[in-house]
Amino acid sequence: MNPLIKKLERFTRLSDEDKRILQHAAASRLRNFEPRCDIISEGETPRDVNLILSGWACRYKQFEDGRRQIVAFFLPGDLCDLNVFLLREMDHSIGTLAPVTLAQISRDLLQRMLDANSRLTQALWWETLITAANHREWVVNVGQRTAIERVAHLLCELFHRLRAVGLVREGGYEMPITQSEMADALGISAVHVNRTLRELRIAELMTWKSGRVTILDLPALEEVGLFNPNYLHLDREGQQFDAPGT
Amino acid sequence: MNPLIKKLERFTRLSDEDKRILQHAAASRLRNFEPRCDIISEGETPRDVNLILSGWACRYKQFEDGRRQIVAFFLPGDLCDLNVFLLREMDHSIGTLAPVTLAQISRDLLQRMLDANSRLTQALWWETLITAANHREWVVNVGQRTAIERVAHLLCELFHRLRAVGLVREGGYEMPITQSEMADALGISAVHVNRTLRELRIAELMTWKSGRVTILDLPALEEVGLFNPNYLHLDREGQQFDAPGT
DNA sequence: CGGTTGATTGATGGTTGTCAATAAGCGTGG
DNA sequence: CCACGCTTATTGACAACCATCAATCAACCG
Numbered sequence: 001m002n003p004l005i006k007k008l009e010r011f012t013r014l015s016d017e018d019k020r021i022l023q024h025a026a027a028s029r030l031r032n033f034e035p036r037c038d039i040i041s042e043g044e045t046p047r048d049v050n051l052i053l054s055g056w057a058c059r060y061k062q063f064e065d066g067r068r069q070i071v072a073f074f075l076p077g078d079l080c081d082l083n084v085f086l087l088r089e090m091d092h093s094i095g096t097l098a099p100v101t102l103a104q105i106s107r108d109l110l111q112r113m114l115d116a117n118s119r120l121t122q123a124l125w126w127e128t129l130i131t132a133a134n135h136r137e138w139v140v141n142v143g144q145r146t147a148i149e150r151v152a153h154l155l156c157e158l159f160h161r162l163r164a165v166g167l168v169r170e171g172g173y174e175m176p177i178t179q180s181e182m183a184d185a186l187g188i189s190a191v192h193v194n195r196t197l198r199e200l201r202i203a204e205l206m207t208w209k210s211g212r213v214t215i216l217d218l219p220a221l222e223e224v225g226l227f228n229p230n231y232l233h234l235d236r237e238g239q240q241f242d243a244p245g246t
Numbered sequence: 247m248n249p250l251i252k253k254l255e256r257f258t259r260l261s262d263e264d265k266r267i268l269q270h271a272a273a274s275r276l277r278n279f280e281p282r283c284d285i286i287s288e289g290e291t292p293r294d295v296n297l298i299l300s301g302w303a304c305r306y307k308q309f310e311d312g313r314r315q316i317v318a319f320f321l322p323g324d325l326c327d328l329n330v331f332l333l334r335e336m337d338h339s340i341g342t343l344a345p346v347t348l349a350q351i352s353r354d355l356l357q358r359m360l361d362a363n364s365r366l367t368q369a370l371w372w373e374t375l376i377t378a379a380n381h382r383e384w385v386v387n388v389g390q391r392t393a394i395e396r397v398a399h400l401l402c403e404l405f406h407r408l409r410a411v412g413l414v415r416e417g418g419y420e421m422p423i424t425q426s427e428m429a430d431a432l433g434i435s436a437v438h439v440n441r442t443l444r445e446l447r448i449a450e451l452m453t454w455k456s457g458r459v460t461i462l463d464l465p466a467l468e469e470v471g472l473f474n475p476n477y478l479h480l481d482r483e484g485q486q487f488d489a490p491g492t
Numbered sequence: 493c494g495g496t497t498g499a500t501t502g503a504t505g506g507t508t509g510t511c512a513a514t515a516a517g518c519g520t521g522g
Numbered sequence: 523c524c525a526c527g528c529t530t531a532t533t534g535a536c537a538a539c540c541a542t543c544a545a546t547c548a549a550c551c552g
Binding site for chain 1: 329368386390
């Protein structure tokens, strides 16, 4: 099933017509990207909204001196860049981590969809609000949590998000990034990420081998990471926007 | 002039009818809040959108052990809580710093406005995107910048934002918060905020006396803070949404 | 004018960063 | 199948930045 529909249906019921439009949009213009390349760079003008179909990407900002902060991960089913509607130029970059397949939805097509359907507009606005909620939790993560709390929190977030799109199997998930990239997301050094993962491994909370994370004790890991899934808003909350008669 | 109109006009031209509606909305239900009290707390269900007319407020998240992270400052002209439309319950709190006067715009009224006017919908969506852009920069701030860079960056952000709403006078602005609150926003201790401010003072980049910050050398301060105002999107960028015939 | 809050400074310690070396993994090609 | 080279992971030693604790000072206010 179309992951975009799946995602939006988590908070609003769509009519058959809505779904038909979305189906059409997501089928248009598929593209593949290598790992570690930019989908769009800071300063460029966004032209399309990208829907990740498979693989991982991230938003990041980089200083001239090399320091880099990853501010969000994109997982399958995520919409990359609703900024396209509103921002003249990107204030950050979007790059791949693992190989990515995405659907490019043109600005014009999406604009027509929105003009014709205010429920879709609100659904996408909602998506933007969730993005902001995620950013807020990341500010808290790098601002207040210790290294081990940050790592645990990120592992929990990824678990919940991937489970919501059916990518958790046998209590674990594919983790196609390096410890160095994790470090850039957590605001700590790669060396310290490594030490911290060892701690979690010794505590028998998780393992990470050959690109696959296994969560051995989710409640304990959530406790270490001071994790509360409320900011993900994964439960259906938008009943007020349900299409009539569905 | 109505600060909400002023704000929205920074990115889209509004028709006279738009303005009349907004004028009406902002005039409704004024409320005053003491300093250091919650406007809405985590877990509550938001009922209104709040437009700050005067004073400072902030979004924050707090752990049970007392650690707190401020994730954004609200300045006059800011819309507090568009989450009201979409989130069943708040995943963070909004509290005042200085005494605040705000206009409560009811959910129903705003909903009617949006239903009748897709340009307004997009204008408010844009506001949400700017909020997210701000959050991203804050992730970078606490994730990558050193203490002195963080302090300098925050002072620059406040300068630019306050200037945009006409609250910068004689190269400075009112700063109605404590160093401890600044510490909560920057993810460093209050003691270290104090030391860092001293450094900036000795370098003759700024002063902060009796609730008023004066920026002595903005370019130098921006350089220290690795500050780039692009994420604020303060220049008019939404010409594509201009009302026809204005 | 006492009392409270916030600012300031010093001393000390801990978490984390940096540097460096080694080991492990992984793809490529002989 | 193994050798090779590259990237990534892992570990140790040391240093730095920042937190914490504590004391003093300044500002504000009823």
